[in-house]
Amino acid sequence: MQTVAKLIDTSLCIGCKACEVACQEWNDQEFTLGTFGGTYQTKPELEHNFWNLIKFNEYETDGQLSWLMMKYQCMHCQDAGCMKACPAPGAIVRLDNGTVDFNHDNCIGCGYCITGCPFDVPRLSPTTKKVYKCTLCSDRTAVGLEPACIKTCPTNCLTFGTRTDLLRKAEDRAVELQADGSTHAGVYNPQGVGGTNVIYVLKDASNPESYGLPKDPTIPWTVSLWKGPVKLLGSVIFLGGILGTFFHYIRFGPKLEEEHPDD
Amino acid sequence: MIDRFNIKERFIHWMVAICFIYAALSGLAMWSRHLFWIATVLGGGETVRALHPWGGIIFALALGFMFRNWASQMKLDSDDKVWLKMSHRYAMNDEAGVPPSGKYNAGQKMLFWMQSAFTLLLFLSGMILWFPEIMPRTLRLGAVLVHPLAAIGSIGGIILHIYMSAFAVPGSLRAMTRGFVTPGWAKAHHRKWFQQTTKIEDERAR
Structure with missing residues (x-):
C-alpha cells in the first residue's frame, strides 16, 4: 500500500478555521473553552480533544508584519519519536498507509510519547488518562475518503494523496511561489525524522521557526x-x-x- | 546466638524490600516491550502505570527511614578502605590479607550508599516522569535517562545483595528474618563486631 500524506500550502491558508471545526465534528470532540491569548488563534496549544490548530503567527521583518497562518497537528513522521518511546505493545501503530495511529485500548497513559515527540503534539486526557492526537482520519482513509480537514478546506490549501505525488506537487508549488517573488519558498519535509507524512509548502522555508515549526527536528537524543x-x-x-x-x-x-x- | 538486627531494623528492611520488588517489576514492565508481560501479571498496563509511582514513593519513604537508622554505622574506616582494595580476594573466598570487618563489611557499606544515591535519583526523576503533561520538557528529557540508569544500578546492586545474603554467605538470611546469627558466623564474617559484642557480654557476665 502506498503511503498517504497531507499537503499544507501555507500560502493559500486564509485562517478560516473550517478544518478545526471539521476535525472536531468528525472526531466527535467536545469543544472546551480555553485561554484567550490576544490573537485570532482558537487556543494557545493543542489539547487532548483538539487535534488541529491554526496558529496565527505574527512575524515581523524590517518593520513589516506578516501573518503566518499554519495548520498545526501531528506530522505522522516516518521515524516517529512517539513510537520509539512507547512501552506498551500495540498502543502506537503504523498503518499500512504510513499513518501513525494511537490504539487507546493498549495505551497505558505513561506519556512517554509526549516526551518522544519532536513536535510536542500528543496530549494526555485528564479524564481517560490516555494520550490523543490527530489520526489522519484513519477511519476515513480506510474506506477511501480524504481526512475531514481536507474535505472541508475551501481554498485548496490542503490536499490529500500519495506521499510521492504530493512531494512532487509541493516542489512544483514552491517553484511557482519563487517565480512569484517569494525567493525563499520551499518544502518542509524534515529529514531528521525521516520525512513527514504532513508536508508543508512555506513561503519562507529558510525560516520555519517563524511558522512555529522546528528547523531541524529529530527524535531527542x-x-x-x-x-x-x-x-x-x-x-x-x-x-x-x-x-x-x-x-x-x-x-x-x-x-x-x-x-x-x-x- | 548473637542478636544482629532488632525488630525495627527488620521491619524497615522488609518494607524497603517489598516496595523495591514491586517498583522494580512494574518498572521493568514499562522499560521494554519484551517485558510487558510482567504488566499483564501485575494487573495490566494501566494498573502498573497508576501504581508504580505510589510503590516508588513508599519505597523511597521506607528507604529514608532506613537511611536515618543506619547512615551513622555505614562510615568507612581505614580497614574498610583496605578491604575494598582486597575485595577480589574476598570474592574468591581467599581471605588471607582481607582485613576483619565491623558489623558491616565495606561491601555492605558501599551497597548502602549506592542504593541511597540511586533511590534519591529514582525519586527525583520519577516525580518528573509521573506528570508528563505538567513537567517542563527539558526536565523530562533528562529524567528519561536518569530514571532507567539509576534503576539499572539499583537492580544490579540488589541482584548482588540477594546472592550474597541468600546463597554466598549461609546464615545471613536468618539475621534479617529472625534477627540473630551464630557466634561462628559472626567470628568468621564480622570479626571486629564479634569481638566487640562478646566483650560487652563478658563485661555484663562479670
Whole structure:
C-alpha cells in the first residue's frame, strides 16, 4: 500500500478555521473553552480533544508584519519519536498507509510519547488518562475518503494523496511561489525524522521557526540513548548479574565459617 | 546466638524490600516491550502505570527511614578502605590479607550508599516522569535517562545483595528474618563486631 500524506500550502491558508471545526465534528470532540491569548488563534496549544490548530503567527521583518497562518497537528513522521518511546505493545501503530495511529485500548497513559515527540503534539486526557492526537482520519482513509480537514478546506490549501505525488506537487508549488517573488519558498519535509507524512509548502522555508515549526527536528537524543544503548546496558547488567552470581557459586561456592583463616 | 538486627531494623528492611520488588517489576514492565508481560501479571498496563509511582514513593519513604537508622554505622574506616582494595580476594573466598570487618563489611557499606544515591535519583526523576503533561520538557528529557540508569544500578546492586545474603554467605538470611546469627558466623564474617559484642557480654557476665 502506498503511503498517504497531507499537503499544507501555507500560502493559500486564509485562517478560516473550517478544518478545526471539521476535525472536531468528525472526531466527535467536545469543544472546551480555553485561554484567550490576544490573537485570532482558537487556543494557545493543542489539547487532548483538539487535534488541529491554526496558529496565527505574527512575524515581523524590517518593520513589516506578516501573518503566518499554519495548520498545526501531528506530522505522522516516518521515524516517529512517539513510537520509539512507547512501552506498551500495540498502543502506537503504523498503518499500512504510513499513518501513525494511537490504539487507546493498549495505551497505558505513561506519556512517554509526549516526551518522544519532536513536535510536542500528543496530549494526555485528564479524564481517560490516555494520550490523543490527530489520526489522519484513519477511519476515513480506510474506506477511501480524504481526512475531514481536507474535505472541508475551501481554498485548496490542503490536499490529500500519495506521499510521492504530493512531494512532487509541493516542489512544483514552491517553484511557482519563487517565480512569484517569494525567493525563499520551499518544502518542509524534515529529514531528521525521516520525512513527514504532513508536508508543508512555506513561503519562507529558510525560516520555519517563524511558522512555529522546528528547523531541524529529530527524535531527542536522550530518548534515542534511552531506547538504545541504555537498554543494552540494562540487559547486560541484569543478565550478567544473574548469570555471574550463579557461576560464582558454581566456581567458588558459599563462604563457610570453618574456612576462615587463623581460627 | 548473637542478636544482629532488632525488630525495627527488620521491619524497615522488609518494607524497603517489598516496595523495591514491586517498583522494580512494574518498572521493568514499562522499560521494554519484551517485558510487558510482567504488566499483564501485575494487573495490566494501566494498573502498573497508576501504581508504580505510589510503590516508588513508599519505597523511597521506607528507604529514608532506613537511611536515618543506619547512615551513622555505614562510615568507612581505614580497614574498610583496605578491604575494598582486597575485595577480589574476598570474592574468591581467599581471605588471607582481607582485613576483619565491623558489623558491616565495606561491601555492605558501599551497597548502602549506592542504593541511597540511586533511590534519591529514582525519586527525583520519577516525580518528573509521573506528570508528563505538567513537567517542563527539558526536565523530562533528562529524567528519561536518569530514571532507567539509576534503576539499572539499583537492580544490579540488589541482584548482588540477594546472592550474597541468600546463597554466598549461609546464615545471613536468618539475621534479617529472625534477627540473630551464630557466634561462628559472626567470628568468621564480622570479626571486629564479634569481638566487640562478646566483650560487652563478658563485661555484663562479670
